[in-house]
Amino acid sequence: MAKPIHIAVVSIAAFSHQASIVGFCKRLVHLHHHFHVTCIFPTIDNPIPATLAMLQSLPPNINYTFLPPVHKQDLPQHASSVVLIQTAVSQSTPSFREAVRPLCSTTPLAAVVADPFATAALEIAKEFNMLSYIYFPTSAMTMSLLLHLPKLSQRGICEYKDREEAIQIPGCIPIPGHDLPSDFRDPAAHELILQCCKRLPLADGFLVNSFYEMQKDTVKTLQEHCRGSNNDAFVYLIGPIIQSSESKGSECVRWLEKQKPNSVLYVSFGSGATVSQKQLNELAFGLELSGQNFLWVLKAPNDSADGAYVVASNNDPLQFLPDGFLERTKGRGFVVTSWAPQTQILSHVSTGGFLTHCGWNSALESIVLGVPMVAWPLFAEQRMNAVMITEGLKVALRPKFNENGLAEREEIAKVVKRVMVGEEGNDIRGRIEKLKDAAADALKEDGSSTRALSQFGAQMENFRGQT
Missing domain, CATH: 3.40.50.2000 (Glycogen Phosphorylase B;)
Known part of the structure; x- marks a missing residue:
């Protein structure tokens, strides 16, 4: 021994x-x-x-x-x-x-x-x-x-x-x-x-x-x-080392079960990243305008991009959504205000895209599970990761931000549709599938x-x- x-x-x-x-x-x-x-x-x-x-x-x-x-x-x-x-x-x-x-x-x-x-x-x-x-x-x-x-x-x-x-x-x-x-x-x-x-x-x-x-x-x-x-x-x-997550009783997973394959955009900025109230509004309207199904892990807004990295807010995130948003998107959108089983969501057959803050854990999980990305970096080295996955690996698209640092609703809707239903999305899916296979081989x-x-x-x- x-x-x-x-x-x-x-x-x-x-x-x-x-x-x-x-x-x-x-x-x-x-x-x-x-x-x-x-x-x-x-x-x-x-x-x-x-x-x-x-x-x-x-x-x-x-x-x-x-x-x-x-x-x-x-x-x-x-x-x-x-x-x-x-x-x-x-x-x-x-x-x-x-x-x-x-x-x-x-x-x-x-x-x-x-x-x-x-x-x-x-x-x-x-x-x-x-x-x-x-x-x-x-x-x-x-x-x-x-x-x-x-x-x-x-x-x-x-x-x-x-x-x-x-x-x-x-x-x-x-x-x-x-x-x-x-x-x-x-x-x-x-x-x-x-x-x-x-x-x-x-x-x-x-x-x-x-x-x-x-x-x-x-x-x-x-x-x-x-x-x-x-x-x-x-x-x-x-x-790649990723975190396994599973929640058999999760309401959001039950909702995913009812959706068509590759039809849902998963939206999450990770455990510590936050967006401002103005950006949260534009994101909500952009998701609505895109016409795509979405599962959104929502956190309370903060003017600091790393506002929840050390101490998370205790505010109810739903109060910060635009008036009538939940009613208008009922049936094709699902909003989670607490923890969500991310790898279980990304591995689900209904999930067709991931709008991510490009934290390395999340980017790796998307690669390992073969999910095309919308790259939305917020702080730390996330912008570098975004360059790598968009320009280097070519497995993501990145929205443009205006002179005030906002991604506007029309731009968000356009990029989401390009990933979810466009020819570019199909090309990305092919490339990320090859990376998924390479990741699996590396761990054999x-x-x-x-x-x-x-x-x-x-x-x-x-x-x-x-x-």
Whole structure:
């Protein structure tokens, strides 16, 4: 029997990141039965309810702990979600060190795997003579951006934010300056991100939630970079890791059962993204004008695109819809005001399109389940993801926004119809079906992602054998 190997993983106080890294842990212990994982989560005020629910179904060789909470009142006021989360992670670093210490003395840790915004953990891993890795819940393109950000910042990358001029991130499709991560426009957020990026060379390797066949050019460039300047660090593409969701008693799923195949547009901006009241109105009228069936996961509006990322609103979202909207769309529209089983919805035969904020988890789920997308990025690296899926992979269409930053109802209706019933939609469906097959192949026993995760496990075993 193989000797048990224990690793610790640390995330940040954001559900999308926590869900992805827990998905990685589940896949790791499924492939390597002798691995044991301790998940460590920083918290702001209280653990995230969705995370608590997710942790109820862990296998026995994964356990978890929450670090003492950082109180929101002690964080910078009126700051962006990146600043809040990064500051919370920084304040939690001493607690993380104290959480790791007993693990090292009782069941020696082979490695720490950290979120890219928890890179202080890399330094702590060195203190305790462990291997250290970064787990990117985002794409290989985002990894390339962050790995090269110190040099790009020296060249004035933030000065391009309002220009059409494209930025060449190594190994990636060119990105227009205005599609760089929105956090770069906030000096405080940009500086905190830059501090994290400067620690990345400390890592012994990088795990990425993507698969080789989809981002082969990017990963080849990353591997060359890491071999040349990062102490021969390894780059493992081990995805796609997506979250399974199922709700047998869900009213929205029962509604889907009554619809025709590929007839429903699923509309969701993820767990933390929000739109303004004006944009919510235009979206509602656009869905109505399109004439297409839709299932909309509705959240209360907020003038900040990441308004629900740290603390969600308690307001009833239905009160913000245009007068008479629900009555006028009755029968062909269904509005959900709480959680919806996203992967169950995307995998349903009635679902023919996905209007998404382009968070990487959602984009991957759409690719894995073969659903064409309407790309509507809102914050973080979502604009980069939108460029990748529209211009690179060509599996999505993106609406145009006016000079006031609004997508107008006529534009929304036009793009929705192009995806759902147009010839372009059929072409997109063909391309995304091929990606769906490639994603499935990557996860097979002899697939590229399974081999990469096996190589990661072998590196742990070799290290433990030398210590």
